[in-house]
Amino acid sequence: MTKETVVNELDRVVIKFAGDSGDGMQLTGSQFTDTSAMLGNDLATFPDYPAEIRAPQGTVAGVSGFQVHIGKITVYHPGDKADVLVAMNPAALKANMKNVKTGGTIIVDIDNFTTKNFDKAGFDSDPLKNDLLKDYSVIEVGITSLTKECLKDIDIDGKSVTRSKNMFALGMVYWMFSRPLDQTEKFLETKFAKKPLLIEANKKVLYAGLHYAETIEALASSYTVLPALYESGLYRNISGNVALAWGLITAAIKSKRTLFFGSYPITPASDILHEVAKHKHFGAKIFQAEDEIAAAASAIGASFAGALGVTSSSGPGIALKGEAIGLAVMTELPLVVLNIQRGGPSTGLPTKTEQSDLLQVLFGRNGECPAIVIAASTPANCFDFAYEACRLSIEHMTPVFFMSDGYLGNGAEPWRIKSLDDMPEIRVPLADKSEEDFQPYRRNPETLVRKWAVPGTPNLVHRIGGLEKEDITGNVSYDPLNHEFMTKIRAEKISKVADNIPELTVDGAQQGDLLVVGWGGTYGHLYTTVTEMHAEGKSIGLAHFNYINPLPKNTDEIFKKFKKILVCELNLGQFVNYLRMMKQDFKYLQFNKVQGLPFSVAELKDQFENLLEKK
Amino acid sequence: MAVENVKAFKKEDFSSDQMVRWCPGCGDYAILRAMQVALAQLDRDPEDYVFVSGIGCSSRFPYYMNTYGFHSIHGRAPALALGVKLANPDLRVWIITGDGDGLSIGGNHFIHAMRRNLDVNVILFNNEIYGLTKGQYSPTSKLGIVTKSSPQGSIEVPFSPAELALGAKCNYFARVADNNPKYMASIFVEAEKFRGTSLIEILQNCPIFNDKIHEPIVGRDHKDDTMIILEHGKPMVFGKERKKGIRLNGLKLEVVTIGENGITEEDLLVHDAHETDPTLHTMLARMTVPEFPVAIGVIRQVKGSTFNDRVDDQIAQSKAISSFKTMDDVLRGGVTWEVA
Numbered sequence: 001m002t003k004e005t006v007v008n009e010l011d012r013v014v015i016k017f018a019g020d021s022g023d024g025m026q027l028t029g030s031q032f033t034d035t036s037a038m039l040g041n042d043l044a045t046f047p048d049y050p051a052e053i054r055a056p057q058g059t060v061a062g063v064s065g066f067q068v069h070i071g072k073i074t075v076y077h078p079g080d081k082a083d084v085l086v087a088m089n090p091a092a093l094k095a096n097m098k099n100v101k102t103g104g105t106i107i108v109d110i111d112n113f114t115t116k117n118f119d120k121a122g123f124d125s126d127p128l129k130n131d132l133l134k135d136y137s138v139i140e141v142g143i144t145s146l147t148k149e150c151l152k153d154i155d156i157d158g159k160s161v162t163r164s165k166n167m168f169a170l171g172m173v174y175w176m177f178s179r180p181l182d183q184t185e186k187f188l189e190t191k192f193a194k195k196p197l198l199i200e201a202n203k204k205v206l207y208a209g210l211h212y213a214e215t216i217e218a219l220a221s222s223y224t225v226l227p228a229l230y231e232s233g234l235y236r237n238i239s240g241n242v243a244l245a246w247g248l249i250t251a252a253i254k255s256k257r258t259l260f261f262g263s264y265p266i267t268p269a270s271d272i273l274h275e276v277a278k279h280k281h282f283g284a285k286i287f288q289a290e291d292e293i294a295a296a297a298s299a300i301g302a303s304f305a306g307a308l309g310v311t312s313s314s315g316p317g318i319a320l321k322g323e324a325i326g327l328a329v330m331t332e333l334p335l336v337v338l339n340i341q342r343g344g345p346s347t348g349l350p351t352k353t354e355q356s357d358l359l360q361v362l363f364g365r366n367g368e369c370p371a372i373v374i375a376a377s378t379p380a381n382c383f384d385f386a387y388e389a390c391r392l393s394i395e396h397m398t399p400v401f402f403m404s405d406g407y408l409g410n411g412a413e414p415w416r417i418k419s420l421d422d423m424p425e426i427r428v429p430l431a432d433k434s435e436e437d438f439q440p441y442r443r444n445p446e447t448l449v450r451k452w453a454v455p456g457t458p459n460l461v462h463r464i465g466g467l468e469k470e471d472i473t474g475n476v477s478y479d480p481l482n483h484e485f486m487t488k489i490r491a492e493k494i495s496k497v498a499d500n501i502p503e504l505t506v507d508g509a510q511q512g513d514l515l516v517v518g519w520g521g522t523y524g525h526l527y528t529t530v531t532e533m534h535a536e537g538k539s540i541g542l543a544h545f546n547y548i549n550p551l552p553k554n555t556d557e558i559f560k561k562f563k564k565i566l567v568c569e570l571n572l573g574q575f576v577n578y579l580r581m582m583k584q585d586f587k588y589l590q591f592n593k594v595q596g597l598p599f600s601v602a603e604l605k606d607q608f609e610n611l612l613e614k615k
Numbered sequence: 616m617a618v619e620n621v622k623a624f625k626k627e628d629f630s631s632d633q634m635v636r637w638c639p640g641c642g643d644y645a646i647l648r649a650m651q652v653a654l655a656q657l658d659r660d661p662e663d664y665v666f667v668s669g670i671g672c673s674s675r676f677p678y679y680m681n682t683y684g685f686h687s688i689h690g691r692a693p694a695l696a697l698g699v700k701l702a703n704p705d706l707r708v709w710i711i712t713g714d715g716d717g718l719s720i721g722g723n724h725f726i727h728a729m730r731r732n733l734d735v736n737v738i739l740f741n742n743e744i745y746g747l748t749k750g751q752y753s754p755t756s757k758l759g760i761v762t763k764s765s766p767q768g769s770i771e772v773p774f775s776p777a778e779l780a781l782g783a784k785c786n787y788f789a790r791v792a793d794n795n796p797k798y799m800a801s802i803f804v805e806a807e808k809f810r811g812t813s814l815i816e817i818l819q820n821c822p823i824f825n826d827k828i829h830e831p832i833v834g835r836d837h838k839d840d841t842m843i844i845l846e847h848g849k850p851m852v853f854g855k856e857r858k859k860g861i862r863l864n865g866l867k868l869e870v871v872t873i874g875e876n877g878i879t880e881e882d883l884l885v886h887d888a889h890e891t892d893p894t895l896h897t898m899l900a901r902m903t904v905p906e907f908p909v910a911i912g913v914i915r916q917v918k919g920s921t922f923n924d925r926v927d928d929q930i931a932q933s934k935a936i937s938s939f940k941t942m943d944d945v946l947r948g949g950v951t952w953e954v955a
Contacts, residue, residue, distance in 0.1 A: 038952055183950070230954040234947060250942050260702055279945065280930045281937035285701045287926075290727040294694035297687065297724075301667065301698025304685055305706065309698060327688050417951065420942050455665045455683035455699065455706055463631070463678050465686025466670075475633065476678065 010225050012071030014079030015173060017166075018096045019088030020057050021050055021064040024166035028086075029066025030412075031170055035183045037237045037414050040227030041070040044379075044524060045412045046078035046598070051267070051350045058112075058120040063095040070177075070225050076378070077524030078411065080600035084176065086169045088112065088143070090121035097133070105137045107172060109165070111144035141212070143168045150208045154201050164205045171209020177225065181206060231416060238415040240379035240408040241268075244338065245275035247386030249282055252308045254387075255394055255426035259284040260302030262295040263312045267350040268406040269340040272312045292317040296324035296337070303333040304464070306430075306454035308390055312338035315357040316347065319364070325399050326365045329490065331464045332441075332450050334393040337361075337371075338386075341405040343596045352596025353407035355520055356571040361401040362549060362578065368487045370494040372396065373549040375403035377523035380415035382408060385546060391426045396497055397449050403548075405570075407598050408521040428452065433459045440464060440474035447500075448493040495550050504543055504552040507531060512539030514611055515562035517588075519545040519575050522599055526568060529604040538612055548575070551582060559586045564611060566591055568599065624655040631681045637672060642793035642819035643740065647679055649796040650709075650738075653803035654682075659707055666709045667696040669716035671747050672821075673740035676711040690721025693728035696735050697922075704923045707807065708735040714755040715745045718776060722754070729783035732811045733922040736803075739776055739814060742821040743828050750824035762824075776816045777900035781893045781915065787813035788900065789913045792833040792842070793820055805913060811921050818909075832909045843908040845899065847888040847916070850880050853908050860884075861899075861907075868898055870907060888916040 015032065017025045026047055033045050048065040055062030069079035081101045087093040089112040100106060113128060127133060128140060147165040174181060185203060192198040252259035261284060263273040277286045285302065289295035292313055299309030311321060318339050328335040341357045343349025361373050372392050376385040382404055389402040431438060431451035440462040443450050453460035462474060470477035471485060506515070508530045518526045523544050530542040543558050545551070559565060567576035568591045576590040591607050593599055629651040637643045654664065664682035668674035670689035677684030683706075687695045696710045710728075717725050717739050728737065744762065745751040751764035752771065759768040780788055787809050791799045799817070806813035818829040832841050843853035843861065851861040858873050860883035871878045890896070896915040903909055939945045 034950060038950065040952065040954065232954050234951055234953055236947075236949060236951045246942075246946060249945070253942050258702055260698055262698065279933075279939070281933035281939060282942070283930055283934075285926055285930075287697065287701065289694065290723055293691060294697075294724055294727070297691040297694035298698035298701075300687075301685070301695035301700075302702040303698070304695075305665070305699040305702035307698070307702035309702075323688050324691065331685075416954075417946050419946065454703075456662055456703055458660065458662050461662050461681060461683055463633075463666075463680075463684035463686065465668075465677070465684075466688055467686065 011073050012069060012075055013084070013177070013225050014067060014069045014082045015084045015086075015177075016065055016067045016082040016096055016099070017086045017169065018063055018065040018092035019166070020091070021052070021055055021062050022057070023064065023088050024163060025064045025066050025088070028166045028170045029068055031184045031187060032173060032179070033068050033412060034187075034237060035174070035179045036068070036070045036177075036225070037235070038183055039179065040230070041072065041225055042074045042228035042230070042414060043068055043070045043412075044075050044078045045069070046407065047410045049351055058089055058091055058117050060091045060095045060121060063092050065092070065096060072225055072228050074228055076528045077598065077601065080602050084173065086173065088165075088169070090117045090123055090127065093127060094121045094123060100136060102135045103137065105139065106133065107139045107141060107169065109143035109169075110140040111142050139216075141172070146208065146212065147205050150205055151201050154197060154204070156197050156201055160198060160201065164202050167202050167205040168209035168212070171206040171211075172213035175210045175213035181210065230414075233416045235414045235416055237412050238380055238383070239271075239410060239412040240376065240382040240404055241271040241340070241410070242275050243380055243383035243415065244376070244386040244402070244404065244409070245272050245279075247383040248276065248310055248336070248390060249279055249284060250383075250420060250423060251387045251390030251426060252284065253282060254420060254423055255308060255390065255428055257306065257308040257394070257428070258302075260287070260299055260307040260309050261285070261312070262287045262289050262298040262302070262309070264289050264292045264295045264317060266314045266317050268342055268409050269312045269314050269317075269338065271409065272338060272340070292320035293324060296321035296335075300324060300328050300331070300333060300335055303328070303335055304331070304455065306452070308336070308394065309334060310336040310338065310390075312340070314340050314342045315344045315360060318357060318360060322365045325371065326367060326369050327466045328399045329365075329369050329371060330466050330469070332397045334397060334452075335399040336389045336393050336402060337399055338402045338404070340409045341403065349596045351406060353405045353521065353598060354571060354594065354596060355405060355522070355569050356574065356594070358403070358519075358548070358571065358574040358578070361403065368491065370491050371549065372398060372400040372494060372497055373403065374400065374547050375520035375545070376408055377520055377544060377546055379408055379411045379413045383415070383418065387423055391424065392497060392500065395427050395429065395449070395500065396447065396493065397429060397452060398494065403520055405521045430454065431457070431460050433457050435459060438462070439472045441469050442472050443489075447496055448489060498550040498553050501547045501550070501552060503554040504545065504558055506558055507542040507544070508534035509539050509541040511561035512541065513563050514540045514608060515559065515565045516540065516542045516608065517545070517565055517567040517575075517579070518542065518569065519548060522568060522570060525599040525601055525604060529601045529608065533605065533608060538608075540608060540612065545575070548578070555583060556585065559583060564589060566607070566611060568592075568604065570594065570599070622658055622660070626651040626655045629654045629661060629681050631679050633678045635679050636675065638823050640822040641672070642742065642817070642821070643673060643676070645793050645796045646738070646740065646799065646817055646819065647676065649799040650680065650803055652796070653800040653807070656800070656804055657807060663705070664707045664709065665696075665699050666711060667692045667699060668711040669721055671713045671716040671745075673711055673713040674716060690716050690719070691724060692716070693721065693724040693737070697728070697731075697733055700733055700735055700923055701926055704734070704927065710735055710737040711740075712737065713740040714743060714753045714776070718754045718774070718779065726779065726783040728812060729780050729785040729814070731922040732784075732786055732919050734810050734924075735812055736806045737812060737814045739816045740819045741776060741816050742819045742825055743773075744821050744825035746821050746824055775901065776814070777914070778897060780814050781897045781900065785814055786811045786915065786917045786919050787913070788816070788896070788915045789813070790816045790818070790900070790909070790911050792818045792829065792911065794833055802913065809916060811919055831904050841904050841908050842911045845886045845888070845910050845912040845914055847886055847913065850883040850885050852880065852883065868902065868907065888913050889918075891917050
């Protein structure tokens with residue numbers, strides 16, 4: 001470096017890129033993420049984008065953001081407040097300024113700070129000229145004009161010039177955090193392989209941003225974040241939805257079943273469909289159905305015929321699939337239902353995260369209709385729990401809900417890559433053609449699981465359907481006592497799944513004053529808060545549930561060891577009320593948030609400290 | 616037609632041990648028998664067939680067949696059957712539905728099934744009424760019909776399954792009446808051999824809620840004049856004396872009498888079920904009494920690639936070009952780094 005610059009070593013840093021939804025902020029953020037991962041930083045990301053593809057330019061509604069938290073120490077969540085905010089226009093500043101740490105750095109593209117844009121963003125006057133930003137270190141850069149100037153000798157159209165300005169911002173941030181450019185250069189070479197001029201232009205702008213940041217006095221200090229301490233092994237960066245898709249394919253291969261994936265596109269679940277569609281080479285049958293119901297029904301048909309039937313959606317689609325899921329409960333066939341939750345009810349907040357579909361998947365069907373419910377808790381473990389959903393569905397011949405959410409699905413983190421050999425066996429309860437006196441509803445006496453008799457197999461010809469089944473024969477039966485018996489058997493079969501799942505574990509204090517309880521995608525924030533407070537000497541532990549129905553067998557045992565139980569979730573209290581029903585011996589406190597956003601460590605810490613102080 | 620039956624199946628081989636529970640006199644009995652007769656003529660074992668149904672009187676059908684069967688949920692049989700067929704394309708899949716199940720609650724799945732051309736057979740029991748829910752009008756009920764839910768007469772304009780299906784790019788459409796089981800069985804055999812979605816509309820009588828609704832078409836004493844059996848490559852002749860025929864006059868069909876006004880058999884249309892343009896097939900399928908006879912038989916039979924083949928072709932293509940040979944290749948592909 002030519003100028004003297006202080007390089008600060010930091011444990012962790014949160015950076016947010018924000019601009020119009022067409023400004024390329026998601027790409028900028030993911031490039032920064034990939035580069036940091038290559039350097040060995042631990043990280044967590046949080047893309048935050050509008051539901052509209054191109055919301056009105058310059059408005060707060062149209063702001064698209066990408067937050068990344070990188071660390072030398074392990075990071076479990078994308079960070080509360082940003083150390084650095086890149087705001088490409090006034091709206092991006094307006095939407096994000098309250099989430100920048102006091103004293104943090106804000107880089108703005110001064111070219112977009114016009115009176116018209118202040119109006120659109122809802123500022124009364126130029127925010128750079130009043131004392132609104134007095135607590136921050138603001139760097140005003142003419143990103144748009146510098147980009148234009150930089151590209152004036154390259155023969156590309158004006159639109160391509162404007163689109164390159166995100167590379168200028170990225171270049172600046174790369175310099176600030178001492179990142180190398182080679183990963184992004186390689187990316188550009190692949191992305192624009194057929195348009196060499198665009199490679200040249202984007203690289204030129206990227207370097208221009210880097211050099212500009214190095215040159216201007218405004219950036220007096222530079223930060224660096226050293227590699228995190230990892231368990232040794234081969235790593236990659238992975239998002240929740242991709243991990244999930246790979247978990248499904250891995251389970252199909254391991255169980256020697258054809259993967260049948262029936263889906264109807266819906267935010268934020270569509271990426272799973274896109275990912276599995278890339279891997280037809282493993283023989284997966286991918287069906288984009290005419291609607292959510294057909295997606296579920298086709299998966300059930302495929303399961304009947306011996307495939308691993310999977311259907312994906314988010315809350316609104318799960319509502320439509322409800323009757324079909326009941327059919328799979330009645331016919332006792334494997335069916336994996338993926339619910340990537342978003343804000344509800346109705347269309348709700350398609351691109352925002354929430355955990356408000358829990359009661360829907362537990363109880364939202366007609367009749368006594370039990371299903372297994374499990375939830376992933378980090379982007380990377382979407383792989384493990386997708387696999388687990390398939391394992392349990394096949395081994396227990398019943399629908400399994402896999403719960404994730406927009407935050408997990410779109411978020412990414414480094415993953416120590418697993419191999420097919422690392423995954424547990426999946427025991428497929430297939431009926432054999434040599435079976436004597438085959439009866440479709442005869443059960444394994446221990447697990448109560450019926451056998452999977454696949455069409456095409458001689459000697460096993462049978463009919464099933466949604467009407468109540470007679471015990472053993474599976475014939476249609478309207479007998480009152482048979483109905484009660486079968487209803488209880490279906491419930492008992494699900495409760496016996498508790499014998500086939502791991503026990504609950506506790507992070508932090510193993511007993512003491514406060515047990516924080518969470519489930520699903522809130523793990524990162526809860527874990528960070530609880531373990532930090534525990535390290536400070538507080539009597540606090542975390543029990544985070546991945547298995548919701550049935551609950552792990554040792555749940556009571558763990559609850560007994562704490563004076564207070566606080567259930568934290570992103571809804572009005574669905575899991576806590578489920579616990580009040582299922583585990584009535586305990587008193588539960590609750591902390592809820594329904595803003596379409598993850599918890600922040602700061603707000604959790606406040607809550608936990610208050611409770612610990614109150615004796 | 617060629618009867619295969621190398622395995623010498625009997626009708627009883629396809630009959631399950633379940634008691635048939637349709638109302639006495641229901642047209643469904645004849646359809647069930649015709650199906651069992653048809654399958655016995657073919658060379659496939661009972662375990663190779665899957666009958667998938669939705670909800671309604673007709674949808675009880677799978678319980679009575681000694682084959683694999685799935686009595687699913689209302690309207691969704693085409694979707695469920697698609698999963699069955701894609702999971703195992705060697706299975707022979709039959710979808711059993713009715714005018715309510717297939718065209719009302721399941722209308723969306725029905726039209727998409729038609730355009731995909733999955734290799735399955737669809738039997739549509741059209742009795743123009745809801746039977747299992749005890750007699751409300753259906754999407755094929757005539758305007759003005761008085762039912763329990765339309766005491767002042769239905770105010771809904773019906774549509775025709777044929778027009779809907781052909782508009783949705785159906786490649787195989789046949790129509791039969793429930794009072795001619797032998798002919799029906801022969802059509803089932805034909806449909807089973809066709810590769811692609813074959814739709815068979817059956818004019819089926821519901822003796823309880825809509826008795827004799829098809830009588831003006833299928834009645835014994837006049838059926839030769841009110842139905843025309845279309846055969847590929849044959850002129851369109853009908854009538855008790857085989858004197859009447861169908862010809863194209865401008866853009867319209869008309870009934871003519873051979874020997875009158877100089878009309879000879881030469882002037883009549885010759886049925887071409889294999890014509891890819893569905894215009895004439897649609898016109899033929901629309902013919903109705905009293906102006907025209909109703910067209911019976913295979914109205915359209917056009918070869919096309921099947922959905923299941925297209926799915927499998929893409930899998931084969933992906934296998935041929937993919938650089939990933941194992942799942943571990945995928946998991947370890949792309950940007951990775953080693954931590955010592």
